[in-house]
Amino acid sequence: MFTFNTYLRVKALTKDNLIQNEEKKKNIYREIFLKINDAFLMRFNSEKKHLSCSQCKNYSTVCKHSPKNPTEKLPKDCIYRFWQEKCLYELETTISNSIIKEIKKINQLRNKYTCQKCAACCKLASSEYSYEQLKERAQNGDIFSKQFISIFVPYKNKEAARKVYPEFFDLLETKYKQDEQIYFYYCPKLDKNDLCTDYENRPDICRDFPNNPLVIFPKSCGYRQWQDEVDVKALTIHAMVEITEFYKEKISIALKD
Ligand code: SF4
Ligand code: SF4
Secondary structure (H helix, E strand, O other): OOOOHHHHOOOOOOHHHHHHHHHHHHHHHHHHHHHHHHHHHHHHHHOOOOOOOOOOOOOOHHHHOOOOOOOOOOOOOOOHHHHHHHHHHHHHHHHHHHHHHHHHHHHHHHOOOOOOOOOHHHHOEEEOOOHHHHHHHHHOOOHHHHHHHHHOEEOOOHHHHHHHOHHHHHHHHHHHHHHOOOEEEEOOOEOOOOOEOOHHHOOHHHHOOOOOOOOOOOOOOOOHHHHHHHHHHHHHHHHHHHHHHHHHHHHHHHHOO
């Protein structure tokens, strides 16, 4: 459905073209987002065909045209509240299940590629959270943060991180500087030959890396081709997740008495 693949090819990423690519990606995402939102509204409206206004005691000329968006607050007796419930049910079941299916498909495609053991992801991990924030999140039950602080320690300063992998450091800094703060970490379990000394016990975040094709990969990563292969699909899924969550929340609020 979407033919933007060529825009997203990032073969030789540099600081300058990263910014351009990020801008392009944002524009592409915006387009995808709007198309999917329209598709959702069409789907919602098709669910309403068999309903017609029962002219309850709240009837007004507005009711003639029926609500166009299931997030609207409707009177308690309005027949279209059934429609809102149906939309919410669809979002929570069929639509959510199809998103999960698509995510699985994307992750399966990852198996076509292999880790090149460059160790970049062990030497230079990044997070929008400081070490203190990660600890707090871990204490509050966040599994990712828990695993992250179980292996990674923060670099003393940004210069120390930059020395390890200047090119990748610059890319990450450039990308995150546009939106948020970034902190750099390394894993002390790596030996001098860049091999993991605790490979059998490494946590899931190591086993599953990279599990998100929308993040920046080091140039040396063996999964860059996977990223190229699935980028538009991943943006589409991302938009679907955002839109689904939005409608679920807004329809639930609209249905509250
Ligand atoms: S535990 Fe092993 S695989 Fe995980 S980051 Fe550390 S060195 Fe890399
Ligand atoms: S950056 Fe990619 S290729 Fe390098 S060690 Fe990590 S997963 Fe493997």
